[in-house]
Amino acid sequence: MENKSLPVPLMWRLMLALSRLVVFPLCRLxxxxxxxxxxxxxxVILAANHVSPFDPIVMTAACHKAGVAPRFLATGGIFDAPIAGAAMRAAGHIRVDRNTTHVADALPAAAEALRDGAMVLIYPEGRIGLDPWMWPERGKTGVARLAAMxxxxxxxxxxxxAHAVFPYDTPKNLLRSTLRAMRRRPVVQVRFGDAPVGLPAATGNTGAQAMKATRLIMDGIDETLIHLRAGEMETPHVVDTTRTPDYSRVRPRPDRATHP
Structure with a gap:
């Protein structure tokens, strides 16, 4: 599990292996x-949807199972924690200080890692999605801009x-959610796409390019997610009642009548 250009830090190797042990009692991956x-x-940039606070651990375990070790773009709060922050820095992950003047620093840092040959994982929604039907919501343009850079x-x-393990409002009722997950061990699925997103050639102004590319990236995640949501294209089997739906970032899809 080592990139030809950029060695995988020992701490990240340990975290990848440990994630499998953490996930096993809580769900069937x-x-x-x-x-x-x-x-x-x-x-490579991996662009994933975001449905639960448990997603990063699930994705870490899935990447270990797939034999890849991407660097994650993660919220700055994790880096400020005494132990977790030190581990994240030692693992080579990239800090994102959302809603601050330093938020733009993450893209150059991620671009540098990519130029060094790293694989980078990003959640383009920029938050746990609040689409009423739990489909990927409208993405931010950061992934598209990073690809262009x-x-x-x-x-x-x-x-x-993953929302069946830890709901949106975690860490509230964390113990209850943990015990329930250990008792039920719900199935949690991760699927890697079949091919990279076909991004458009650079034409028009930069903002328009980024918006168009973002739509294509989110459509690609949608198409990959369809394989995992058989039988629950509309209302999910497990409804996370702690989520407050946000209609402002619902993505228009031509198949909305069939797939929400």
Whole structure:
């Protein structure tokens, strides 16, 4: 599990292996798809949907199972924690200080990692999605801008079911959620996309390019997620009642009548 250009830090190797042990008693992890052969050992942006506070641990375990070790863009609060922050820095992850004047610093840092040959994972929604039907909501343009800065391809990744382990309002009622998950061990799925998103050639102004590319990236995540949501294309089987739906970032989809 080592990139040809950028060695994987020991701390990150340990965290990847440990994630499998953390996930096992809480859920049954199912990983499908695979990183296309031509993308292994090179700079790649993994763009994933976000449904639960448990997602990063699930994604870490899925990446370990898939044999890849992407650097995560993670919220700055984690880096400020005494133990977790030190581990995140030692693992080579990239800090994102949302809603501050330093938020823009994350993209150059991620672009530098990509130029060094790293694989980078980002949640383009920028938060746990609040789409009423739990489909990916309208994405931020950061992934598209990072792809333009670095020239790295964007591979969609879909995950589903982590909300049945830890709901939106975690860490509230954390013990209750943990015990319930250990008793039920719900299925949590991660699927790697079949191919990178076909991004448009650079035409028009930069903002318009980024918005168009973002729509294509979110569509790619949608198409990957469809494979995981058989039988629950509309209302999810597990409804997270702690989420307050936000209609302001619902993405228009031509198949909304069939798939919400």
């Amino acid at each position: 199912r990983v499908s798809g695979q990183i296309p052969g031509q993308l292994r050992g090179r700079a 670095s020239g790295a391809p964007v591979l969609p990744v879909a995950q589903w079911g």
